[in-house]
Amino acid sequence: MAIESENIELRVQGESIAGTLVSPGSRMPGILFVHGWGGSQQRDLARARQITGLGCVCMTFDLRGHEKTASQRLTVTREHNLDDLLAAYDLLAGHPSVDPGAIAVIGSSYGGYLATLLTARRTVKWLALRVPALYWDDEWNMPKQGLDRQRLNDYRRLALGPADNRALGACAEFAGDVLLVESEQDDYVPHDTLMSYRSAFVSAHSLTHRIVDGADHALSSEESQKAYSAMLTAWVSEMVIGARLDRYPHYAPWYA
Template identity: 55%
Template sequence: MGIRLESIDIPVASEQIQGTFLAPAQSLPGVLFVHGWGGSQEHDLARAREAAGLGCVCLTFDLRGHERHARQWETVSRAQNLDDLLAAYDWLAGQYNVDGDAIAVVGISYGAYLAAILTALRPVRWLALRTPALYKDEHWDWAKRRLHEDPDLVPFRNRRIAWQDNRALGACARFAGDALIVEAQHDRVIPHAVIESYLAAFQNPRSLTSRLVRGADHGFTDKASQKDYTGILIKWLTEMVAGYREDALREKMQERKRRAQAGG
């Protein structure tokens, strides 16, 4: 995200005084929200409004198998939902006022699992995963609902999985941006072992932040948990965006200094 910085002359009386004009560039950070299985974009709208207040361009959307496409609930696959996410990402990144180098993806549960995989396919600077789900790689094109018929799914989630053995975790291992993982204290869907697998998968992130929301269940169904999660996410996004803007300004100032020195 660029910062507009230029030297200016300001007329005063019969002379001119020198100034430096700084302003945000027209391109802004983008934030893409991905809801969980059985959810909808409605779950993210309040947080998207707060992120927009930070000066971000935000997009929420409904995965197929939900809302308008609820008739596909029993048949939609992970492959199709990943295509949905890719289409939403490309739409957001293609907007004239979105900085393609400053895109955040915020995922919940199944949406967080897809978001992790997305990072291997598209540039993502910031990745926020709330109670991320984890699935085996096989049967990628099966209906997502069928995956839960596997008697080994629960045992699979209750053991530590190496990043080399899973597509989503492998994407996390290659992710070089900033990551946030939020865990629910009383999650009966995603056990702590899954969170441990995700945390261990991040090999070389720019930063990795982990937070536990006490009292929360998997769906963050009570208002206090929702408020706590929103606070964590917005605080983290604020720090990430502010840091990126400061770095961009510092780079501009250094470049200006180099040019001045080169010119004499």
Template identity: 50%
Template sequence: MSTDIFKTTIKVAHQQLDARLLVPQSPIPGILFVHGWGGSQRFDLKRAHTIAGMGCICMTFDLAGHNASDQERQKVSREQNFQDICAAFDTLASHPMVDANSIAIVGHSYGAYLACLLSEFRAVRWLSLLAPALYPDEDWLAPKDQLKRSLLQDYRLQSHTPQDNRALHACSKFTGDVMLFEAEHDELIPRQTLLTYRQAFSQANSLTHRVLKESNHALDEKVAQRNYSVLLYRWIQEMIIGARIGHLPKDIA
């Protein structure tokens, strides 16, 4: 890894010490966190803080209509939230220290669904999907809160292909690395949905599927949150930090 060297001084009592400041020229991987429907960035803030300490630049944000009044949330559509995640990704990618070709998205439920859609339009290298939701393409512009839950549940219990769903179509074209997290006692996302996503990632460089034992969709139990965090950190270290180390000179790596 190449570095820039800057001359500087360190002031101590009665003198100045000659010093050199070494700054890496190589940009740093970026990670965008996308929360679920009705949630907020608070869901991932602690994890983002920990991962930032591993050497990544992390961004959390609130989707439009979230972390706000119920009245605002009732009006927002999937199209609006898709534009939100596009703007968030572009903001992160434009940071001068971020490697625009080394960006991961960590999404939960609705946020994971949006992340898959985004991967077709932006240079996403890694996808971590926690209990990814799946929606039919119809009513894309309608307020998301007006979609009937009973119909959504029936849709998710069925098997679908990339030919009949935009999100799955994006997954079928994704060539990066994927981590799928399944909540063992998920009351909203049936196992069939996870299997549908898994089958769609036919061109992924790697795919890891982990079941979070004794966990529900929201990871309400502390043990479920801890297990998810530990597995996510390990995957981040292996995939993202590992890729960065792989670019180091052999005598360093």
């Protein structure tokens, strides 16, 4: 890894003394977590702390309509939550320790859907989607909570392509690396939806599809949580940390 040195002056009681500031010549990858509808950043914090140890700057946040802003749950729209995600991305990308050209976004369910839309507006190098939900393009500014549940269930079982859906259209343009994680026993996001997403990533640099055996949508069991964490950490290590090693051959995370 390149090392940078900067001569500095320290003012102490009216006098000047010399110093040298030594810092890594490179900034770290940034990783942004996006929770699902009805969730919160709490689920992501343990994984964020673990991945931070790999040499990344991680960020979690609560979408409007959740936690401290739960009072907005009946009025918040997809437009509002996409704006939340854009604001979170801009804050992370602007952090002085983050390389803005090396950002990963990890989204679950509704957060995965929003993450695909983000890729059309911001630079994303790596995209991990766990059980990404899918929504029709119309009623965009209707409160999210008011969308017809049965219609959603039927819609997600359709074979859809990039021309049929805004999120899938964004997937077709995405040229980075992708991880798709499916739950075997998912009652909310069926296998058909994962296949629509998988088929849409026609420009991706790489595509990894994993299934958490026996898992439901929320990963309710401890075994499912551990299995997903292992999948995610392995993929981040391969993609994000591997890319950093290619760029900086002498780089090694603290645990090496």
